[in-house]
Structure formats: structure tokens, C-alpha cells
Amino acid sequence: MSESQPSLYEQLGGEAAVNAAVDIFYRKVLADHRINRFFDNSDMEKQAAKQKAFLTMAFGGPNNYSGTDMRTAHAHLVKMGLNDSHFDAVMEHLGATLTELNVPAELIGKAAAIAESTRKDVLGK
Amino acid sequence: MRSITIGESTFSCQPDETVLETLLRENVQIPNGCRQGLCQACQMRSLDNSPPVSAQAGLKDTLQMQNYFLPCICHPEQNMTVALPNQQGASIEAAVIKKQLLTPDIVHLVLEYQSPFNFFAGQFVNLTRADGLTRSYSIANIPQHENILEFHIRRLPNGQFSSWVYDELELGEQLTISEAQGSCHYLPGRAEQPLMLIGTGSGLAPLYGIIADALAQDHSGPIHLYHGSRDLNGLYFIDEMRELAAEFDNFYYTPCLSGEDIESEHVRGRVHDIALSSTESLSGWRIFLCGHPDMVNQTKRMAFMKGASMGDIYADAFHVLQVEK
Numbered sequence: 001m002s003e004s005q006p007s008l009y010e011q012l013g014g015e016a017a018v019n020a021a022v023d024i025f026y027r028k029v030l031a032d033h034r035i036n037r038f039f040d041n042s043d044m045e046k047q048a049a050k051q052k053a054f055l056t057m058a059f060g061g062p063n064n065y066s067g068t069d070m071r072t073a074h075a076h077l078v079k080m081g082l083n084d085s086h087f088d089a090v091m092e093h094l095g096a097t098l099t100e101l102n103v104p105a106e107l108i109g110k111a112a113a114i115a116e117s118t119r120k121d122v123l124g125k
Numbered sequence: 126m127r128s129i130t131i132g133e134s135t136f137s138c139q140p141d142e143t144v145l146e147t148l149l150r151e152n153v154q155i156p157n158g159c160r161q162g163l164c165q166a167c168q169m170r171s172l173d174n175s176p177p178v179s180a181q182a183g184l185k186d187t188l189q190m191q192n193y194f195l196p197c198i199c200h201p202e203q204n205m206t207v208a209l210p211n212q213q214g215a216s217i218e219a220a221v222i223k224k225q226l227l228t229p230d231i232v233h234l235v236l237e238y239q240s241p242f243n244f245f246a247g248q249f250v251n252l253t254r255a256d257g258l259t260r261s262y263s264i265a266n267i268p269q270h271e272n273i274l275e276f277h278i279r280r281l282p283n284g285q286f287s288s289w290v291y292d293e294l295e296l297g298e299q300l301t302i303s304e305a306q307g308s309c310h311y312l313p314g315r316a317e318q319p320l321m322l323i324g325t326g327s328g329l330a331p332l333y334g335i336i337a338d339a340l341a342q343d344h345s346g347p348i349h350l351y352h353g354s355r356d357l358n359g360l361y362f363i364d365e366m367r368e369l370a371a372e373f374d375n376f377y378y379t380p381c382l383s384g385e386d387i388e389s390e391h392v393r394g395r396v397h398d399i400a401l402s403s404t405e406s407l408s409g410w411r412i413f414l415c416g417h418p419d420m421v422n423q424t425k426r427m428a429f430m431k432g433a434s435m436g437d438i439y440a441d442a443f444h445v446l447q448v449e450k
Contacts, residue, residue, distance in 0.1 A: 015182075022435075023429075023434050023435055026429075026435070027429065027430060030426065030429075030430060031430065044425055044426065044429065044435065044438075045165075045185070045435065046164075046165065046166075048435045049163060049164050049165045049183070050164055052163055052183065053158075053159050053161075053163035053164050056161075056163055062161055063159070063161060063163075064159060064160050064161050065159065073158075
């Protein structure tokens with residue numbers, strides 16, 4: 001290989017792209033009656049920061065989350081009934097957000113694959 | 126090697142270590158999560174110097190201005206003295222120089238201080254009387270040369286502190302004032318941005334300060350104030366606000382009443398409903414919300430859903446201490 005490929009995170013536009021995506025994504029999640037009870041938090045600022053962390057990870061950006069972190073962080077939601085259908089809804093909104101931002105389908109697929117890889121840990125399976 | 130001071134202790138930050146790593150290695154309890162500057166769980170404040178700009182990425186602009194930073198991505202450029210958000214700094218003394226009723230329920234209290242004191246209009250302080258009883262109140266004026274702080278204190282049923290202010294506090298008496306806190310205040314820049322301010326009852330106090338600050342800093346975009354109350358006793362400064370609206374072309378004032386069966390010329394309805402329905406979209410707006418916690422939390426969400434960016438929503442919920450009787 002003569003030159004290295006830019007990373008997915010770079011191709012998507014890095015932190016600026018995450019910043020552009022986070023409000024759109026969080027609005028979709030809050031408007032969705034199937035899942036918004038899991039995101040209901042009086043501290044919206046903190047909740048938005050978590051969405052940003054999630055998107056950064058899905059964009060292939062720097063992240064230090066381990067599978068164990070994911071399990072611990074979502075354990076209380078699993079107790080509230082979090083299951084595959086809710087995870088699917090979030091995946092839907094991730095895709096729709098990126099589509100809205102005119103991200104090419106191929107890159108959306110890659111981001112979705114990263115997010116999908118956390119499913120078992122998030123759902124505590 | 127840089128040193129990190131927190132409370133009474135000072136630690137050495139090893140090369141390549143972040144502030145968070147140093148503190149955790151020394152067994153200082155700091156809440157933390159992602160450790161990459163995203164979740165903001167470890168948020169701290171630098172008490173002496175400005176933290177590195179890179180360690181403030183993603184924080185609200187008003188918090189950046191107050192030297193908040195994320196220790197998990199902070200490689201110190203100099204020695205730092207830091208504190209967790211709930212750790213209090215030095216307090217000062219102030220004397221009562223004016224006390225006047227604004228409505229039967231709300232008193233205008235003016236304090237004068239001698240020691241240096243910094244604040245942004247819209248922030249709040251803890252007021253403490255001699256026996257230690259403490260309550261938080263928002264500052265209603267902008268920093269000026271006179272060294273005064275103004276408050277609008279609402280008398281609450283069974284409110285220990287507010288009743289005392291009403292019935293007993295005398296001119297000349299001393300109160301202790303904490304350092305100013307809170308991130309609900311105006312920052313210059315983006316002077317053409319439309320502002321929407323929504324407050325209930327004495328939530329007008331910080332909003333009044335924020336408006337005075339914005340106008341003093343030549344904010345050129347429209348400034349819309351919606352002040353609501355259940356009854357007429359909660360609406361005050363009506364003449365002052367109307368005068369301000371007459372003086373400044375870009376300032377608009379709408380007093381609202383939500384109670385039933387009240388004879389008045391004011392707009393009827395809940396203040397946040399009236400404010401939010403006044404415009405199609407809040408995309409690009411800067412929003413300030415002060416007052417009843419239910420109103421603040423509900424409106425924050427509604428404003429966000431209506432297009433306001435999360436970073437452009439500034440809020441201060443007035444939580445009332447529940448006292449067991």
C-alpha cells in the first residue's frame with residue numbers, strides 16, 4: 001500500500017460532524033415514544049453528552065469504552081425493559097441522522113456496523 | 126513537573142499523566158466516565174489559572190468562561206489549583222442597604238460589599254445569616270462600580286429564610302455571600318442572535334440581570350422577555366420593563382397570567398406555552414429559562430425539540446428546599 005486510507009472518523013468529518021449530528025440524533029430519540037422513556041433525564045446536558053460519546057464511537061472516533069463499561073452503564077435500563085426492539089429504534093435514528101447530513105450510504109453502513117457491535121453488551125446478553 | 130492542588134493537598138502530575146489520572150492515583154474521589162472528554166462526568170474548575178483550551182472542548186461556553194475543564198483530557202501547562210463543581214470557594218460579607226416590597230409577596234433586597242467580588246448577571250449566590258441558615262438566590266443586577274448585589278426574594282409559605290428576610294432583617298445587618306455560581310448568564314459574541322427569556326415569579330430577577338447585561342454589551346438581535354405568574358402578585362417590574370421596551374427598539378416584553386378568574390389586560394395562559402408558540406422554529410435562538418423547576422425542565426426540552434441547539438439553552442431551576450415540619 002502506497003498511502004494509508006483516512007479513517008472512518010476522518011471520512012465522516014471528525015468532531016465537527018459529531019457536533020452537527022448530536023442535536024439531530026438526540027431530537028429524534030426524544031421524539032420517539034418507543035424509546036424516549038430510557039432517555040428521560042432531567043439533566044438534558046449530561047444526556048446530550050452521552051449521545052455525543054455514543055456517536056463518536058459509532059463514527060469510529062477515539063473511545064475508551066470496554067464491553068464491561070457498556071454493560072454496567074446500561075444495566076439499569078435493561079432492568080427497565082430495554083430490549084432488541086429499542087436497540088433497533090436507536091439504529092434507525094442513527095441511520096436517519098446520517099442520511100439527513102448527506103453521508104454516503106457506504107459510510108453509514110460502516111458506522112451502523114460499529115454501533116451494531118455493541119448490541120450484546122448494551123442489552124446485557 | 127506540574128503540581129495539582131485540591132483542597133489542602135498538592136500532588137505531582139507525572140509527565141504524560143492527565144489531571145484525572147493524577148487525582149485517581151492519589152485516591153482522590155472524582156466522578157468519571159468515558160475518560161476521553163465526552164461524557165463530562167469528571168468536570169472540575171480551575172481556581173487560579175485558565176485551564177488549557179483543549180481541556181474545555183464541548184463544555185458550555187459560560188462554563189468555559191468560568192474556567193471549568195475536563196481533567197480526563199487535561200495535561201496541565203502550569204501548576205493548577207482545582208475544585209469539584211460543588212466545592213465552595215471563599216465567601217464575603219455584605220450589609221443590607223435597602224429593603225423594599227415589590228409586590229405583597231416579593232421583596233427587593235440590596236446588599237453592599239467591600240471585598241473584591243466577581244459575578245456574571247444571572248448567576249446565583251448562597252446567602253447565609255449569622256446562625257448558619259443558608260438559601261440560594263439569583264443576582265438581579267449587572268456588575269457595576271457601586272459594589273452592590275440586588276435580589277428579588279419571594280416569601281414562601283413556611284419559608285424560614287424568606288420570612289426572616291421579610292419580617293426581621295434590618296438595614297445595616299450583615300449576611301455572608303458565597304462565590305457566584307451557575308452557568309445561566311449572557312456572553313458577548315453572536316450579537317445579532319435572537320434571545321428568548323422565559324421566567325416565572327421571581328425568576329425575573331436573573332433574567333432582568335441578563336437583559337441589562339445584553340443591552341449594556343450592545344446586543345443587536347431581538348430580545349424577547351416572557352414573564353409569567355399565576356396571579357398578579359407574582360408579576361412585578363411591569364412599568365420598568367415597559368420603559369425598557371420603549372427605550373430599546375430590540376427589547377420586547379410580554380407579561381402573562383396563568384390563573385383563572387383574574388381581571389387583567391395581560392396575556393392569559395402559561396408563560397412557556399405563550400412564548401414557545403410565538404415562533405415557528407427556535408433554530409438559531411438563544412434561550413434563558415429561570416423559575417419553577419417543572420417549567421424550566423419542560424421548557425428546556427420543548428425548546429430543544431423546537432430547534433434550539435442544546436448549547437444555546439441556559440437554565441436555572443429554582444428548587445425549593447422541602448422543610449419537614
